[in-house]
Amino acid sequence: MFEGLQFGAPAMLLGLLAAAIPFVLHLLSSVRAQEVYYPTLRFLKLSMEKTARRRHLQHWLLLIIRALMLGLLAIVVSEPLFKGGKEWFNANNAACVVIIDNSYSMNTLEEKGSRLELARTEARELLFNDDERKRPKEAALLLTHDDKRSVNLTGNIKSIEEPLKTMTVGYGKGTPIAARVREAVAQLSNVGSTPEKTVYILTDLQRESIDDLLGEAEDNVLQLARDNGVHVLIVNVGQPNAVNVGVTDLEIAGRRIADQPIQFNVTLTNSTNENIRVNVDLHIEGMSASDRQTITLPPMGKETRQFRHTFTRPDMFSGSVSVAIISEAGNANSLVDQLDTDNRRYFALEIGDRVRAVIVRGHAGEDGSGLDGTTYLKPALDGLRNVNRPWSIEPDVIDIADFGPEALTNASMLLLNEVDHFTDEQAQCVIDFVDAGGTALFFLGPECDVANYNKMFYDDLGIAGMGPLLPGKIGGAQGDVGPGAMAEDVELMDLTSPFLAGLYPNAESYRVMMVNRYYTIEDVVAPASAIMTLRSGSPLVATRPFGKGRAVVFPTTASPRWSNFCAGGSPVFFSMLYRMALAAPQQMQSQQIFLAQTNVPISTGPLRADSSRPNTVTFAVTTPDKKILPLTAELDNATGYTVRLSKENALPGVYTWTLQDAPDDLATRRSEGAFAVNPDGDESFLLALGTEEMQNACDDRDFNTVFVGSSLKDVQERAAEASQGAPWWDKFLPLVILLLIVEALIANRRKLNEGTAIPTHLSPAMPKSA
């Protein structure tokens, strides 16, 4: 009958001894009865006889009631729980949805294993309990980071066993718990005849995950659950104050070109409540690539550190930044990182060759006048070449007569200096070059055929759907040259332009650029823009994106003929050219770092149309654990051969790929590559709510069907206890016991006082008096 009876406060059972108090008082009062003379006992005897039954009944009843009351009070305050008698589940009459948070913070190791393992064990206990009466009638399994293993509500609970067994943590952005709860409530709402509907959430209560649950939105899911009569039982499988440091973000800055410095900005977090000393390392291709940095991470804080590295050759490189807690030798209390998944962050980047810039001279050979812009442009782009230092730009000069597609092989930048006239083929060559991602700079001169320029690059290109190549229509020439001629200076600069931003904050650096004569550029409208404007209002430098590339027009000469750009005018000009050159290789900036468990695109990049190419090719992708995944890709002229690595396969690490049977015309860098996959950095910062904190938060929001516990058993007990009603009266019970005892003592004292009122002459101990 009392199987399963337990007590929340068994020590209070000692209070059962209080049940003896009435009997003890009764015995004491019997012993101490005072003797007193009375004239006759006849009426007392009669009264005793006539009241005997009632008196005895009342007497014993009173004693028993008092004893029972005290005993019951003692039992009540000992918080009896019939755990076996009233299971929260009714046998074969419950439906439940188990939501498991398998974000990668669940990889955190606790004493009994990882949090995910604990969640798995609890879920098994719930769904496959040995006691058949404790199993739900219908169940579902929803994983926040794995759609494929999720099982909708089913009576075939056995079907959940395999997904539960094989589930792993997810490293990417999963489905929020709140969305899963909404899904669960919807499924349970369709189960009509089951009175008990429960959503179990097995999670480590990371704030990141549960903020939505506690949000103030009107359609809050926990409120929705309550309104639908669905209980939500949250099992916190995590422990507070987990020790964890991690690399949560890695940003790579700099031109990915040989001999250009690359900066690795590393964000490190410490989820612990104390300072932690860590070592941070940069590894490239398995080798240490920088000096180790030893830093102290502040408690519950973040820190950003930089590594610099210069790649001296073009290639595909991969590596990682790692962090490790410095363990103190011989100190057993050294902190141990409980979540090491986030201790390393991977990267892959393609370092391109030096930028090849082709300078096209508008006429054959140098004219020897000293006014040939070519002679100024080449040194401007050649920088340190002559002092035998690494330089990222490699300029070549050709005559316009030699200009054609072949001249632009591997070129990223094209400078057209005072070209008088373009043939259709030359114009098409420029257009294709820019469309494919190149940067074309036009320097105009006295012999330029403005009408030809407008025809080739402005008027007739409006039908291409991409707009004109030129940023505006070129108008007539303005200004004079020669001694005494007035020059115009620069009035406005677009310092937000990537070519000018941060170069010189002082406007005077720009105003020293003087222009005597120039062509006007009309109708400069977005997406075109003027990044420098003369005092007359006409653009000095105008640019316009076109296709994947960009066109830039300088409506004056690069030579001192019409301006002082090159002849000691301003260092701004050289810096601007340098930036334009390094910005030219578009493909080098493409993304090679992806978030885990997203569909990662693998592509050869845009290819020239060629009907001889096969429609499909096979990518051989080597995973971080050295498995090779053959993926078939279809040809798309815009993106080249492209395929996506599935979410399930995109786990953290560095992947390499090669194109099997690559077409002969593909450059090497288009037929092989690498990319890196990293976990969601937000999960790395372990900031969790405690069990009681979460329960209080739910209570504050009046989510009275939500219970939070540190284990399945705990949360079920809490729910069962709540379903039996809150024992509000137990707070008053100690007071009641105290009052009863006080009452008994006072009653006894009153009797004693009355006893002293009996006249002494009536005591048999005194002699009788007349």
Added chain:
Amino acid sequence: MADENKYTYYEPDKIGRLRNISLLARSAVEGFISGLHRSPHKGFSVEFAEHREYVAGDDIRHLDWVAYARSDRYYIKQYEQETNLRTYILLDVSGSMGYKYGGTATKFVYGCFLSACLSYLMCQQQDVVGMIAFDNEMKFHMPPGSTPAHLDRMFKNLEELKPGKDTKIGPVFHELAATLGKRSLVIIISDLYDEQSEVLKAIQHFVFKKHQIILFHLMDPSELDFPFKKVMTFVDMENNEKLQVDPRFIRDQYLTEMNAFIDRYRKECSNRHVEYVLTPTDTPYEKMLLNYLARRNMARR
């Protein structure tokens, strides 16, 4: 006797208060007696009062021949009429009479004062008073008398009395009823703690013998109210029997029984033309007597 009080139970100051109503009292008692016991010797008592002239029809035995010799006229001797009130005071001196709870006197002491007072008043009005003290037997028996010497002996006897044994009212009263020859006024002073039917039979015996009875039922206030609250062992004052009682449980029943006990005496006395006076001992006896006699007088009117 009146100059210096040498008796315990004689209190001249209190009795003095009763003198003011002595006429009332006397008339009440006399009227009471004369109303019930018309004297067969009316006009022929021993004490000469006056002469009157003879008229035809007068008994010649009452002619005063000496006066005739002196005056040659016929005179009839007139004598003051002598009352024949004979009073017996029956005082209960059983053990239970020795009880008092509060600051008042015991029932025994109260009875003694009451007896002394009544005796004195009776003697003052030329009645004869006798006294019988009893418990389960007669303790002493003083034949009626009215002289100061008689009172003196009576008061001294009272002082020698003490509450004694258990009560046997029935046998004692039957014996008395059989021995009291003439019709008398019988004043009973007792707590009547004996078998009630036996007591009533004994009283009936007095009634049967044409005695007039006044019954002063002495009760301590605590016997009427039963003010006890704590559990106590009560000891019977007459036989030392013990009984442990929780008064809170039985008080109501006790009061019911006590009231029934008193009511039965009151009713049975009324049926037998016996004057029943319930006398709580916290009421001063002289006040009680004043009230009683005044009430009695009012009833006669």
